[in-house]
Amino acid sequence: MIPQIDIGALGPMLPVAVGxxxxxxxxxxxxxxxxxxxxxxxxxRRGTFLAVASLLCLVIALxxxxxxxxxxxxxxxxxxxxxxxxxxxxFLNIVVLLGxxxxxxxxxxxxxxxxxxxxxxxxxxxxxxxxxxxLTSASNLMMLFLALELMSIPLYVLAGFRRSSLRSNESALxxxxxxxxxxxxxxxxMAILYGMTGSISLAEIGKRFDxxxxxxxxxxxxxxxxxxFKISSVPxxxxxxxxxxxxxxxxxxxxxxxxxxxxxxxxxxxxAVALEPAAELLYGALWVMAVLSMTLxxxxxxxxxxxxxxxxxxxxxxxxxxxxxxxxxTLDGYAAVLFYLLVYTFMTIGAFTVVAILAKGGEDRDRVExxxxxxxxxxxxxxxMTLCMFALAGIPPTAGFMGKFHLFRAAIERGxxxxxxxxxxxxxxxxxxxxxxxxxxxRVPLVMYFRDAPPxxxxxxxxxxxxxxxxxxxxxxxxxxxxxxxxxxxxxxxxASAQHLLLLQSP
Amino acid sequence: xxxxxxxQVVAGLLFMIGTLxxxxxxxxxxxxxxxxxxxxxxxxxxxxxxxQWGNHDGQIFVFMVIxxxxxxxxxxxxxxxxxxxxxDTVNIEDTSLLKW
Numbered sequence: 001m002i003p004q005i006d007i008g009a010l011g012p013m014l015p016v017a018v019g020x021x022x023x024x025x026x027x028x029x030x031x032x033x034x035x036x037x038x039x040x041x042x043x044x045r046r047g048t049f050l051a052v053a054s055l056l057c058l059v060i061a062l063x064x065x066x067x068x069x070x071x072x073x074x075x076x077x078x079x080x081x082x083x084x085x086x087x088x089x090x091f092l093n094i095v096v097l098l099g100x101x102x103x104x105x106x107x108x109x110x111x112x113x114x115x116x117x118x119x120x121x122x123x124x125x126x127x128x129x130x131x132x133x134x135l136t137s138a139s140n141l142m143m144l145f146l147a148l149e150l151m152s153i154p155l156y157v158l159a160g161f162r163r164s165s166l167r168s169n170e171s172a173l174x175x176x177x178x179x180x181x182x183x184x185x186x187x188x189x190m191a192i193l194y195g196m197t198g199s200i201s202l203a204e205i206g207k208r209f210d211x212x213x214x215x216x217x218x219x220x221x222x223x224x225x226x227x228x229f230k231i232s233s234v235p236x237x238x239x240x241x242x243x244x245x246x247x248x249x250x251x252x253x254x255x256x257x258x259x260x261x262x263x264x265x266x267x268x269x270x271x272a273v274a275l276e277p278a279a280e281l282l283y284g285a286l287w288v289m290a291v292l293s294m295t296l297x298x299x300x301x302x303x304x305x306x307x308x309x310x311x312x313x314x315x316x317x318x319x320x321x322x323x324x325x326x327x328x329x330t331l332d333g334y335a336a337v338l339f340y341l342l343v344y345t346f347m348t349i350g351a352f353t354v355v356a357i358l359a360k361g362g363e364d365r366d367r368v369e370x371x372x373x374x375x376x377x378x379x380x381x382x383x384x385m386t387l388c389m390f391a392l393a394g395i396p397p398t399a400g401f402m403g404k405f406h407l408f409r410a411a412i413e414r415g416x417x418x419x420x421x422x423x424x425x426x427x428x429x430x431x432x433x434x435x436x437x438x439x440x441x442x443r444v445p446l447v448m449y450f451r452d453a454p455p456x457x458x459x460x461x462x463x464x465x466x467x468x469x470x471x472x473x474x475x476x477x478x479x480x481x482x483x484x485x486x487x488x489x490x491x492x493x494x495x496a497s498a499q500h501l502l503l504l505q506s507p
Numbered sequence: 508x509x510x511x512x513x514x515q516v517v518a519g520l521l522f523m524i525g526t527l528x529x530x531x532x533x534x535x536x537x538x539x540x541x542x543x544x545x546x547x548x549x550x551x552x553x554x555x556x557x558x559q560w561g562n563h564d565g566q567i568f569v570f571m572v573i574x575x576x577x578x579x580x581x582x583x584x585x586x587x588x589x590x591x592x593x594x595d596t597v598n599i600e601d602t603s604l605l606k607w
Contacts, residue, residue, distance in 0.1 A: 142568045149575045156582050160589060169593055170602045172586045177538055177599075180579050181529050184545030187572060188522050191549045191565075195515070195556035200564045242605040 009074035009085045012065040012093050013133050019057030020126035023050060027119030047117045051108045051465070054122040055101055058129070062097045065090050069494070080201050082140040087494035089137035091338055092265040096136070099258040099345045100129045102472065105465040106349070107250040110356040113460070114248060114364070116162050124154040125254070132262035139273070141190045141200040144266055148186070148230065151262060152179050155255060159247040171246025178229065178239040186226025192219030193274070202274040211278040220275045224282060227270065230263040233319045234292040241300075244312035249364060252308055253352030256315045257345040260322075264341060268326060268334060279329065286327050287422060293320030294433040302440045307355050308366045310440060311348065314392060317437060318344055324426050325407045328414045335491040336406035342487075343399040343480050347391040350473030354385045357462045365459075371444060373453025381462060384470045386445040391477045393441035394434045399480035404434060514555035521548035535590070535597045539583050546576045 030046050068074075069090040076083035104125065111117045131150030138144040156179060160172025194200050196216050197208040210216050225236065232240040244252045275282055297317030304310035322344075325337035358365040375382040391400030408427040415423030462470060480487070521544055528541030550569045557565025591597060 142564070142571055145568075146571055146575065149578070153578055153582050156586065160586055163589055164593065166593055167604055169586070169589050170604050173535065173590055173599075173602060174605075176583050176586050177529075177535070177542070180539075180542045180583065181545070183575075183579075184522075184525065184542055184549070187546060187549040188552065190568075191518075191552040191556065194553060194565055194568070195559070198556075198560040198562065200568060246605050 004078045006074055006076055006078075009076045009083065012061045012068060012085075012090070012097075013130060015057045015060040015064070016097075016126055016130045016133065019054050020123055020130055023054060023123040023126060024120055026050065026053065027123070031119070043117050044112060046119060047111060048108055050119050050122045051104050054126055055104050057126065058097050058101045058104065061133075062094060062101070065093045065097060069094065080140070080204075082143045083134065083137045084139040085137050088265065088268070088334070088338065091491065091494055092136040092261055092341070093133050095261045095338075095342050095345055096129060096132045096258045098342075099254065099261065099349060100125065102349045102353070102469050103250055103254040103258075106253065106353040106356055106469045108465050109463040110248070110250045110359055113359045113362070114162060115362045116248065118161075121158070121161060124158050128152075128154040128158070128254075129258070132258055135262040136265035138266065139202050139269065141194065141202070141205075144202075144270070145183075145187060145190060148263075148266070149183060151259065152183070152230075155179075155251075155259065158251045159243055159255070161248050161251060165246075167246040168248065169246075171243045174239050175243040175247075178243075182226050182229030182236070185222050185229070189219045189222025189224075189226060192216075193223065195219075202269060205274040206276050209275065209277045211281065217278060217281065220278050220282060221285075223270060223275070224267075224285065227263060227267045228289065231260055231267065231319050231322075232316055233289045233323060234296045234316060235289075237293070237297075237316045237319075240316060241309050241312040244315070245306055245309045245366075249308065249352055249356040249359060249366065252312075253349045253356070256311065256352065257348050260315070260319065261341045261345060264322060264326070264337060268337065271326060272329070272334075283327050283329070286323055287426065290320045290323035290327060290426065291429055293317060293323065294430060295320075295436075298433050298436045298440075301437070304440070305368055306366055307368055307371070307444070308352075308364075310368070311351060314437065314440075315348065317433065318392075320433070321404060321407055321430055324411050324430055327426065328410045328423065330410060330414050331492055332406075332410040332413065335494070336403070336410045338491045338494070339406055339487065340403035343391070343403040343477070346473045346476040346480070347388045347398075347400055350384050350388040350470065350477065351392070353466060353469045353473070354381050354388075357381060357460055357466055360460050368443065368447055369451075371448050372451040374448040374459060377453060377459050378462070380467070380470060381459070382445075382448045384474050385448060387474060387477050389441040389444045391481070393438050395438075397478075397481045399477045402481050404430070511555060511559045515552060518548045518552035518555065521545075521551065533599050535587050535599055538599065539580065539587070543576060543580065546572060546579075 073086040075081045128151050131147050134147035135151055138147050156172055156176040159175045160168050162168035192215060193205055197205045199205055229236040294317050297313045301310050301313035322337055322340055325333045355366050358370060391398035394400045394404040408430055411423045411427040525541045525544035529538050532538055550572055553565040553569050
């Protein structure tokens with residue numbers, strides 16, 4: 001039997017793939033002494049051109065994804081599907097593409113500032129985005145592994161993009177070692193799952209999985225550990241602060257947001273489809289991971305002096321909040337995770353962009369004191385940073401509050417429904433942790449508004465592209481806080497349709 | 508005649524050696540070799556399971572993993588090369604600028 005292949009289902013990936021292939025070529029052509037315009041491009045103009053070109057690809061992909069979200073779900077190949085483009089995949093792709101677009105816009109001036117304006121940056125970024133898009137839609141272990149590697153390997157290079165910087169080197173090395181180690185664990189888990197069930201399709205595994213048998217559970221545990229490394233949840237988090245601090249700031253923003261979006265997509269699909277029979281046992285383990293992530297992330301963030309490091313610990317804490325939605329496992333829970341991922345992307349990229357703008361003369365300025373007096377010198381940046389911090393802390397009426405509200409509401413409703421007190425505790429610990437997080441989030445606006453700048457400080461002016469990023473994040477953080485109900489209802493339906501499709505998919 | 512489970516024992520042993528190596532060794536090159544060992548343990552396991560089940564999914568998977576492993580080594584060695592030229596060491600304990 002020849003399987004029917006629907007190339008059109010891959011629509012959103014095509015522009016990104018074309019971009020990833022053509023951008024290095026364009027860079028080489030423009031770097032020649034004699035170009036078709038008979039004069040060479042300056043490095044700065046080359047960077048701007050490549051950024052605009054990759055932005056174009058991302059926006060085309062974004063438009064196709066939005067169309068896909070509104071249309072019916074599609075499957076790449078019938079029978080034993082490898083890629084399922086359902087509502088969840090389309091929505092997560094949209095979030096990934098938004099995050100990537102903002103990163104591209106925020107990188108142009110930053111790369112010049114740190115003297116690392118190399119053209120391959122954008123090609124690597126696009127390859128990574130391609131991997132993320134496949135990761136959100138993979139419904140087969142092989143596709144999942146390939147997509148995960150396609151996402152991670154360019155990121156190892158990007159983390160070490162400042163070739164002569166020792167910190168960037170170290171960040172890349174740590175990311176590479178831990179990332180490949182995690183891939184090895186994940187792969188062995190996949191091999192065991194395949195061996196026990198005889199299939200690499202998630203839906204088939206879900207049907208044949210036997211939660212009573214030890215090898216089955218070992219495979220499931222290894223897969224969850226591998227993905228746990230990728231989302232950097234405690235106790236698999238130690239790499240995150242080091243990698244985030246050492247990597248170039250624009251790359252850190254990208255790693256902290258889009259990677260988590262894609263990895264959470266994969267985690268939800270694996271847990272809800274393939275490992276569904278083992279739900280009770282695994283959710284016990286995830287419960288511990290969620291509580292530890294929230295608590296340790298927030299407590300460690302309090303003592304940080306470096307903003308990037310502080311945001312790294314804060315991202316670990318946010319993984320804990322997001323895991324709450326995964327553990328709840330209802331449609332509302334999944335919808336809350338999707339919504340929170342969208343909100344989290346905007347607030348985190350906004351904060352990292354402000355830090356990126358401050359970089360000057362080949363050096364990052366990423367200590368909390370470097371922000372002193374920013375409200376007088378650069379009011380827009382101070383406002384964006386303040387709002388992002390409020391949103392990350394979950395203060396109403398920002399988007400962050402609504403995101404957390406939906407997550408914890410889903411947990412409590414489910415807890416009442418099945419009479420499970422552990423879900424109540426999860427919500428309570430989450431709320432307490434939000435209170436702890438105020439301690440370090442509020443320090444940032446405090447320094448910006450109530451401490452005078454040192455006389456030598458002269459923060460950089462945001463360029464046009466960076467202004468666009470700041471205003472977009474500002475608008476998103478405010479608007480998603482005011483009108484979240486409509487979006488949330490749409491997401492609920494999306495999750496419902498996706499679940500429907502996945503359950504029907506199994507041949 | 509080698510039984511199917513014997514392959515799994517070898518694969519499991521290889522995987523454990525690889526994991527232990529990553530955790531205890533301090534030379535970056537050796538750590539990368541141990542990671543490769545982990546991937547190849549999974550490969551062996553996949554091939555043996557594929558034979559056992561009589562379907563080709565596992566074998567195709569192995570080809571993909573071989574490619575990924577090659578790419579990982581290429582990128583990893585490039586990163587290690589930068590480390591050596593910047594710091595003149597392959598000992599993981601010397602890379603400790605970033606902590607806490």
